[in-house]
Amino acid sequence: MTEDKSTEERLGIALLNGAVLTLIGILVLLTPIFADLDSGQKRLDGVAGFALLAVGIGLLYWHFRGPKRG
DSSP states (O other): OOOOOOEEEEEHHHHHHHHHHHHHHEEEEHHHHSOOHHHHHHHHHHHHHHHHHHHHHHHHHHHSOOOOOO
16 A cells, blocks of 8 residues: 655654653753752752753754755
8 A cells, every 4th residue: 555645744753753852851950849859869860851851952953953854
């Protein structure tokens, strides 16, 4: 079976992964607000949250401004 949809009509994997990683990064950054963590755990959550947020935003940027298909 062949698909009739062009590649422009489908969501790209970078868009989906970028949105999910950005959301997870925001939630990880918000964790110290709602949980009682010591300074080491807060620092680790901050580093992990910013890393996830940076990768997620990078994927979203690549999806919208990256190389065009077709």
